Amino acid sequence: HGDPYDDLQEYRGQSWSMGLDSNASTVASFLRFYTPGIVGGSLGNHSVETCYGIICPPSQYHPSQDVFNAAQSGAMMPNLVSHEFSYLLKQLHENPKVDMDNDWKLLTLFVGTNDLCLGCSGHFPGLSADDYQKHLNDTLAEIHKNIPKVFVNLVLMGNLSEVYRLSLKSSH
Numbered sequence: 001h002g003d004p005y006d007d008l009q010e011y012r013g014q015s016w017s018m019g020l021d022s023n024a025s026t027v028a029s030f031l032r033f034y035t036p037g038i039v040g041g042s043l044g045n046h047s048v049e050t051c052y053g054i055i056c057p058p059s060q061y062h063p064s065q066d067v068f069n070a071a072q073s074g075a076m077m078p079n080l081v082s083h084e085f086s087y088l089l090k091q092l093h094e095n096p097k098v099d100m101d102n103d104w105k106l107l108t109l110f111v112g113t114n115d116l117c118l119g120c121s122g123h124f125p126g127l128s129a130d131d132y133q134k135h136l137n138d139t140l141a142e143i144h145k146n147i148p149k150v151f152v153n154l155v156l157m158g159n160l161s162e163v164y165r166l167s168l169k170s171s172h
Contacts (some may be wrong), residue, residue: 012042040068054080
């Protein structure tokens, strides 16, 4: 029986795309192997940072650990530009190790599962497929406008119908 506090932790240093803990096998750690001066990867763990619809507390980030990891548990497409992108842009501009005009950057976007799960119910306005596309296009336009020399890694969602089918057998 583990500590229930462990369930409220995010292990950002182990994040598949951005984690830079010394023992992490992540995209960032592989890039660091070939580019030792890489900056921006997240480190360690801390309490969950959550953003759910209009509820996105502004001061929950831990910049010394999150660094450029702007992900928020529960975030949806409308939160990208107004919340997560704002944090990322501020961190990029304030970090003295980043030359915004000349350094190449890798930005991973993995969002939309929460939108899809709630949008399918029909009870949440603003979460349709058209809304998703609009928010994604708006986010990509903001990235293009504000972050030069950036590769955008757009990660697609998996087939959620399988999750539902498999969850029917679960007691949870």
